[in-house]
Amino acid sequence: MRIAVPRGAMFKETLDMLDTLGIDTSEVRSNDRKLLFEEAGIITMRPSDVPTYVEAGAADIGITGKDVLAEQGGRGVYELHDLGFGPCTMVFATVDGEDPAAEALRRLGHMRIATKYARIAHDYFERTGRQVEIVEVKGSVELAPLTGMVHGIVDLTATGTTLRENGLIVREEIMQSTARLIANPVSYRIKAAEIDAVVEHLRAG
Ligand SMILES: Nc1ncnc2c1ncn2[C@@H]1O[C@H](COP(=O)(O)OP(=O)(O)OP(=O)(O)O)[C@@H](O)[C@H]1O
Numbered sequence: 281m282r283i284a285v286p287r288g289a290m291f292k293e294t295l296d297m298l299d300t301l302g303i304d305t306s307e308v309r310s311n312d313r314k315l316l317f318e319e320a321g322i323i324t325m326r327p328s329d330v331p332t333y334v335e336a337g338a339a340d341i342g343i344t345g346k347d348v349l350a351e352q353g354g355r356g357v358y359e360l361h362d363l364g365f366g367p368c369t370m371v372f373a374t375v376d377g378e379d380p381a382a383e384a385l386r387r388l389g390h391m392r393i394a395t396k397y398a399r400i401a402h403d404y405f406e407r408t409g410r411q412v413e414i415v416e417v418k419g420s421v422e423l424a425p426l427t428g429m430v431h432g433i434v435d436l437t438a439t440g441t442t443l444r445e446n447g448l449i450v451r452e453e454i455m456q457s458t459a460r461l462i463a464n465p466v467s468y469r470i471k472a473a474e475i476d477a478v479v480e481h482l483r484a485g
């Protein structure tokens with residue numbers, strides 16, 4: 281069985297979880313640049329690429345954030361288990377101390393929002409009856425409103441440090457996210473016993 285493992289924020293806890301399944305992750309831990317670990321059956325990548333590899337069957341199962349799955353909605357993968365780690369919240373945030381009257385007026389019109397999560401942001405504002413123009417950025421989203429380029433951001437927060445350090449405050453919470461175990465639908469049938477054993481083990485905690 282091949283497993284798609286996200287590097288970055290969920291990397292260490294993912295490897296700790298795989299250890300509990302009896303998978304030897306020592307080579308992965310000691311190798312920053314290598315991507316495919318044949319013996320352990322692990323391939324490593326950015327969290328947002330995990331659904332792509334799992335959907336294509338290049339990995340049988342994978343670990344990624346609920347936020348990633350929401351943003352990429354409609355992927356052909358099964359979501360098997362909430363792993364609980366990697367908690368964070370998708371929020372709408374703006375510059376602190378802004379004039380409430382100006383904000384109320386703007387809500388009647390058109391807001392410009394910077395985000396890496398265009399679909400989540402678009403759907404959220406549409407659902408709540410507001411028109412927005414989405415400005416897609418690749419990272420450090422918190423910078424965008426400080427330059428006046430946008431009125432607010434939709435981004436993940438965990439400790440709140442990044443927002444605070446940049447003078448931004450949470451206006452609205454959009455969704456909670458944690459790491460999820462996903463599976464390729466064909467693998468889920470062909471390797472049912474193996475994958476079921478993993479899920480059972482995780483459910484048992
Ligand atoms: N404190 C956190 N901040 C941001 N993301 C977190 C946090 N804790 C867990 N996560 C999860 O980790 C993912 C982001 O991980 P990371 O920052 O390593 O990725 P990235 O380099 O931004 O890659 P990508 O381009 O795939 O989003 C999020 O999608 C989320 O599910």
Ligand SMILES: O=P(O)(O)OC[C@H]1O[C@H](OP(=O)(O)OP(=O)(O)O)[C@H](O)[C@@H]1O
Pocket residue numbers: 418419420421422435436437438439440441442443
């Ligand atoms: O609330 P905090 O604990 O401060 O964490 C939130 C920050 O972490 C993430 O950024 P990441 O490090 O993934 O970089 P990015 O902005 O380039 O995506 C996220 O986009 C926030 O910027």
